[in-house]
Amino acid sequence: MFVIGSGAQHLKKEIEGSAKIINVEIKKFPDGEKYVRILEEGEEATVIQSMYRPQDEHIIEAILIGDALRERGYKRVRIVVPYLAYSRQDRVTKEGEPISVRAIMRMLGLYYDELYVFDIHNPKTLEFFPGKAENVSPAKVIAEYFREKLGDGVVMAPDKGALERAKSVAEILDLEYSHFEKKRISPTEVQMTPVDVDVKGRNVLIVDDIISTGGTMIKAANLLRELGAKRIFVAATHGVFAEGAIERVSNAVDELAVTNTIPTPVSKISIVPEILRL
Ligand code: R5P
Numbered sequence: 001m002f003v004i005g006s007g008a009q010h011l012k013k014e015i016e017g018s019a020k021i022i023n024v025e026i027k028k029f030p031d032g033e034k035y036v037r038i039l040e041e042g043e044e045a046t047v048i049q050s051m052y053r054p055q056d057e058h059i060i061e062a063i064l065i066g067d068a069l070r071e072r073g074y075k076r077v078r079i080v081v082p083y084l085a086y087s088r089q090d091r092v093t094k095e096g097e098p099i100s101v102r103a104i105m106r107m108l109g110l111y112y113d114e115l116y117v118f119d120i121h122n123p124k125t126l127e128f129f130p131g132k133a134e135n136v137s138p139a140k141v142i143a144e145y146f147r148e149k150l151g152d153g154v155v156m157a158p159d160k161g162a163l164e165r166a167k168s169v170a171e172i173l174d175l176e177y178s179h180f181e182k183k184r185i186s187p188t189e190v191q192m193t194p195v196d197v198d199v200k201g202r203n204v205l206i207v208d209d210i211i212s213t214g215g216t217m218i219k220a221a222n223l224l225r226e227l228g229a230k231r232i233f234v235a236a237t238h239g240v241f242a243e244g245a246i247e248r249v250s251n252a253v254d255e256l257a258v259t260n261t262i263p264t265p266v267s268k269i270s271i272v273p274e275i276l277r278l
Contacts, residue, residue: 001042003065005049007058008082010263014272015048024068026061036064044076045069047112048275052240052262055085059104066111078114080136080275082261083238087121102128116278118261118271119165119209119237136274138237138259139168145257145269146205146233147173153203153231154178156194156224158216166207169235180220192219200228211236211258214245218252233257239264 003022004012015021023039034057047065051058062079069077089100105128108115115133120126126133150173157166157179170177178197185191206220217234224232231254239246239258246266249256260267 001045003038003045003047003069005047005058005061005065007050007052007061008048010260010267011048011082011270011272011275014270015275018272018276024065034061034064036061036068038065038068038072038074041072042074044078045074046078046080046278048080048082050082050261051085052083059085059107063107063111066108070111077112078116078278079108079112080116080278082118082259082271082275084117084120087117087125090122090125099128101125105129105133118259118274121209134278136271136278137165137168138261138269138271138274139165140172141259141269141271141274142207142235142237143169143172146235149231149233149255150175150203150205153205154197154199156180156197156199156204156206156220158192158206158208158220162208165209165237169205169207180223190219192223194223194227199224201230203231203233204229205233205235208236210238210240211245211249211256212240213242214249214252217249217256221249221252231255235269238262239267 001020001022003024025037027035049062086100086104109130113131115129116136118136119138120135123135155166155170155177157163159182160179163179166177178195180192181195183191204224221232234253234256236258238261256266257268259269259271
């Protein structure tokens with residue numbers, strides 16, 4: 001039994017075929033405030049709400065849906081968040097700042113028993129949620145999308161921190177994996193070197209959690225090309241994409257594909273099979 005928020009409408013059609021969707025009315029008052037109404041009774045519900053732009057609106061809507069479900073008598077309420085906004089604001093860097101992701105988790109915890117987030121920036125932050133919280137890996141759907149195209153290629157992480165993700169994808173495909181080492185050579189320049197892997201004449205898939213400006217991926221792809229890589233594919237879970245990033249990355253690689261945690265023109269990999277398994 002799913003309730004689909006405005007941030008997950010792009011997933012509705014695919015979910016509809018396989019699961020029951022609870023009817024909900026969502027609209028905006030003329031002053032801009034949100035209105036939600038749950039139109040069916042029940043015991044258990046799983047809300048799906050992705051929190052991309054307008055982030056704050058999607059967050060408030062998730063809170064209102066949670067409150068409405070409780071008010072309507074739902075006993076067990078879960079939320080699946082394909083993209084969790086504020087997840088990168090996970091520590092105080094200057095005195096006086098909030099730990100924004102903690103604030104969001106605590107708010108969701110007022111209404112939801114369980115939280116499922118796709119590829120959260122820092123899995124440790126799930127501990128801020130008072131109930132059961134899980135990081136959902138998109139490795140399987142990414143791996144299956146690239147299986148044929150990649151052949152016996154290599155899976156690369158753009159940095160050491162992203163290695164686990166690349167490893168998960170590589171293990172599903174039974175392929176070699178590695179990562180780039182990043183070395184700061186000046187305040188504005190970072191040097192990247194692939195570690196212990198020969199990419200000459202081989203297809204390479206670079207996998208990261210987020211693509212924003214595309215700078216990281218373009219740099220990695222250019223380097224792979226210089227080293228003689230054959231076809232270069234780029235994948236990420238969340239296509240946050242700054243202005244012009246899709247074009248810039250697409251021009252630098254053979255194919256760019258992200259999952260549909262955020263709807264974008266290159267969200268070719270669906271996370272719906274993973275949602276239906278939760
Ligand atoms: C960093 O922590 C993330 O994992 C990504 O590597 C980063 O957000 C990518 O940013 P950009 O596309 O702007 O290079």
